[in-house]
Amino acid sequence: MRKTYVADIRERDQVDAVFLVKDKITAMAKNGKPYLTLRLMDKSGEVEAKVWDNVDTLAATFERDDFISIRSKATVYLGKMQLIISELRRIPDEEVELADFLPETDRNIKEMEVELTALLASLTDDNIRRLLAAFFDDPELMASYRLAPAAKGMHHVYLGGLLEHSLAVARLVDSIVPLYTGINRDLLIAGALLHDVGKVREMAYQRSFDYTDEGKLLGHITIGVEMIQEKLVTLPGFPPELAMLLKHMLLSHHGQYEFGSPKRPKTLEATILNYLDDLDSKINGIRTHIRKEPDNPSRWTAYHRLYDRYFFKENGLEGEEPPLPVEMVPEEPTPPPREHVREKERKSFHNNPFEQLKEKNLDLF
Numbered sequence: 001m002r003k004t005y006v007a008d009i010r011e012r013d014q015v016d017a018v019f020l021v022k023d024k025i026t027a028m029a030k031n032g033k034p035y036l037t038l039r040l041m042d043k044s045g046e047v048e049a050k051v052w053d054n055v056d057t058l059a060a061t062f063e064r065d066d067f068i069s070i071r072s073k074a075t076v077y078l079g080k081m082q083l084i085i086s087e088l089r090r091i092p093d094e095e096v097e098l099a100d101f102l103p104e105t106d107r108n109i110k111e112m113e114v115e116l117t118a119l120l121a122s123l124t125d126d127n128i129r130r131l132l133a134a135f136f137d138d139p140e141l142m143a144s145y146r147l148a149p150a151a152k153g154m155h156h157v158y159l160g161g162l163l164e165h166s167l168a169v170a171r172l173v174d175s176i177v178p179l180y181t182g183i184n185r186d187l188l189i190a191g192a193l194l195h196d197v198g199k200v201r202e203m204a205y206q207r208s209f210d211y212t213d214e215g216k217l218l219g220h221i222t223i224g225v226e227m228i229q230e231k232l233v234t235l236p237g238f239p240p241e242l243a244m245l246l247k248h249m250l251l252s253h254h255g256q257y258e259f260g261s262p263k264r265p266k267t268l269e270a271t272i273l274n275y276l277d278d279l280d281s282k283i284n285g286i287r288t289h290i291r292k293e294p295d296n297p298s299r300w301t302a303y304h305r306l307y308d309r310y311f312f313k314e315n316g317l318e319g320e321e322p323p324l325p326v327e328m329v330p331e332e333p334t335p336p337p338r339e340h341v342r343e344k345e346r347k348s349f350h351n352n353p354f355e356q357l358k359e360k361n362l363d364l365f
Contacts, residue, residue: 012073051085068088072085076296079298119167119189123186135197151199162203170189191246197220198222198224202214249267289311
């Protein structure tokens with residue numbers, strides 16, 4: 001029987017399918033009864049689900065990162081698709097096809113590898129070529145680099161996301177370099193390809209997207225600098241100042257201390273990398289947010305908490321993605337007051353400070 005994917009779900013559908021449990025939260029309703037809020041996922045996307053009845057018994061049968069088979073009804077609540085689950089049971093791993101449950105890049109990974117090879121061949125600095133060869137000629141590292149996501153929640157959250165994002169930043173480098181004199185292209189390309197390399201060890205992506213213990217304790221910036229140093233010790237004669245400039249690019253690519261950056265950019269190339277990384281991250285994150293609700297007829301997206309705004313979906317173009325139908329112009333939802341957002345963030349931070357730190361620092365870029 002054909003699997004029902006998240007992207008296939010329409011309002012009022014009876015959804016009987018298997019999903020991966022990304023999040024599982026037990027809460028108490030106003031009437032004192034417990035309920036479950038689940039975040040279910042497959043490779044096509046995510047959907048929220050609620051369990052209102054028999055909660056204690058059902059909650060004991062599965063955990064986060066388990067596969068569950070559900071019987072449910074689809075409904076739209078506050079502009080978002082939601083499943084109301086009436087029955088569920090845990091499914092053993094051997095009964096599912098893992099490839100159905102992790103989203104992957106729309107790009108062909110082999111084609112991206114060819115693009116990476118051509119980019120490496122275009123470099124003229126022998127020392128940078130040697131360093132990048134030490135990374136990308138390493139079969140074990142390349143196996144992870146080609147499959148890892150670029151983040152857990154904000155941008156390029158799919159298999160192949162790290163490679164796609166790194167190549168996109170490198171293409172932006174080649175768009176910028178011809179416009180200005182005195183930019184070290186090879187150094188910038190190295191920064192584009194290595195700025196997030198630590199995510200091959202920061203991210204866990206064999207089942208769902210999460211952080212490894214090393215990722216939680218060190219973060220991809222620290223891990224990336226360590227990885228560069230590990231390769232440098234195998235490259236005799238590598239110029240110490242060039243190594244310092246490259247490490248600085250990794251240490252400063254988040255731009256500001258409040259975004260988890262150990263250093264702020266203090267070279268031209270580091271500054272450029274910070275802005276290009278941020279640009280590609282935001283473009284992908286906003287486009288992903290816009291595409292999350294294909295059945296929402298509104299010309300506006302749902303509220304994006306990190307960016308603190310709604311996004312207008314239309315841009316005057318018609319092409320591969322036809323514009324969504326124009327609704328009868330209901331009253332636009334009003335963004336929550338800033339003090340309300342801050343109060344929610346304070347409560348969330350109080351309840352789970354690590355989750356807040358991950359969202360504000362680790363997931364941004």
